[in-house]
Amino acid sequence: MSGTGWARSLNRALGAAAGVLFLAACGTLGYHEVKKGETLYSISWRYGADYRELARWNGIQPPYIIHEGQRLRLTPPGVRSSGEAGKPVARQAAPRPRQQPGNAQPPAAAASAAASPRTAGRPPQPRPEEAIPNRKLSWAWPARGKVIRTFSAGETGKQGIDIEGRAGSPVRAAAFGRVVYSGSGLRHYGNLIIIKHNARYLSAYAHNRKLLVAEGAVVEKGQKIAEMGRSGTGADRVMLHFEIRADGKPVDPLSFLPAGKS
Template sequence: MRRRLLLLLPVALLTACGAHMHHVVEPGETLYSIGFLYGYDYRKIAQWNGIPPPYVLNPGQVLRVVPPQQESPPAKAPSRPPVRKPAPVVGPVKVTPRVVDRVETPEVKPAAPLPAPRPVVSLPKNPRWQWPVKSRRVLQTFSAKDPGRKGIDIVGRRGDPVYAAAAGRVVYAGSGLVRYGQLIIIKHNEKYLSAYAHNDKLRVKEGDVVKAGQRIADMGSSGAQRPMLHFEIRRDGKPANPLRYLPQR
């Protein structure tokens, strides 16, 4: 029951704050993790806040996390005609020429080298999904009507390997989203993300490129009451039923 309430917390906050909901960026958060938390595509949040690629965020930055049309427009102040000030009267100015003995050439220092660009990796157009753990015990299934069931919970043993369900790039690895514990988010292409929560140990970091079936974490119970993997698939930022994508077992 406690875990159910925690899962509903962001939704409750969004409802309570109404259309003026904003998010203050915490250290370690990325646009992907924030979009994951509020259920919006990261590109939408970037568009609402005027953030260009590669979507760099700063701690303390305030982001709008609801569509702009949901916010009430600020009241306009009554317009007043501009007041023109009289132009100042300027008299003749006497200029004394300056004699320059010599012109010193400033020392030009070489520019600092630019950081090496991140290698461009082509992500698959259609991910080939596979199960993220060997266990077949699904404790909780997906429900589109229940905000607390955005994915599936797979029971296992502490330390069991957690694998990437498809090839992609790690866009978040950390514990900033408390109810998810140690969390990994992988971007598979411009449409799909997958998430792996409640891990005991993370074996990848943000920016790593992973292959399908690569070990990315150890199963644990961070943010949960027992060792399990909470697994989600997001399509355009919206939760999707993982059992419709994973092969039948």
């Protein structure tokens, strides 16, 4: 074997070994063990899944309460779990028209709501998921600053946009909704807030210095929910990483936000 061929084989072997070690760290292949502070929404966000599918596969009813130590399957019943199901994935984005990035300009108004699942000590009585107002979803910029990274569905760390700013600058809800996760359980995202806007859309606000809203809180579009920072392994400077997901799939936030002005 030539030197080049040997090097390629070695690289493939090392890559495979790294993948096995990573999946071992995730627990049994195709499953996730719920840790303290996690919600069904944060787990589905981590694995790029639709929270409704995750709930259906595990027989979880609204309001989607889960428990520390609970074992959740990451594939549909009857489908043999594979290694790919046991690791966080980058989902393919729905195609949307692109807009040019610019300086973010936050306003304030309204859109649609949701329900909050959280880890609990004992199972509660099931109740229907809270009604979502039937009105058009309206988006606003979540922070002021220059867009320094744009969306790319196939690239790790580019499932949303990055807005550069100053430490402590306000981070605002991009639309009306309910906070379904507020914590630091996803290391790459640091201090993270996830807001559910309706049955289809969720948004995420990462790398914050300080979180100002708790799970279950109803927030208005433009309401201050956090302070900008650089928490998490994915931040190389003070910035807001902002994502929108539709049916569990990342979509380009610039296709939803109003055109920015320099």
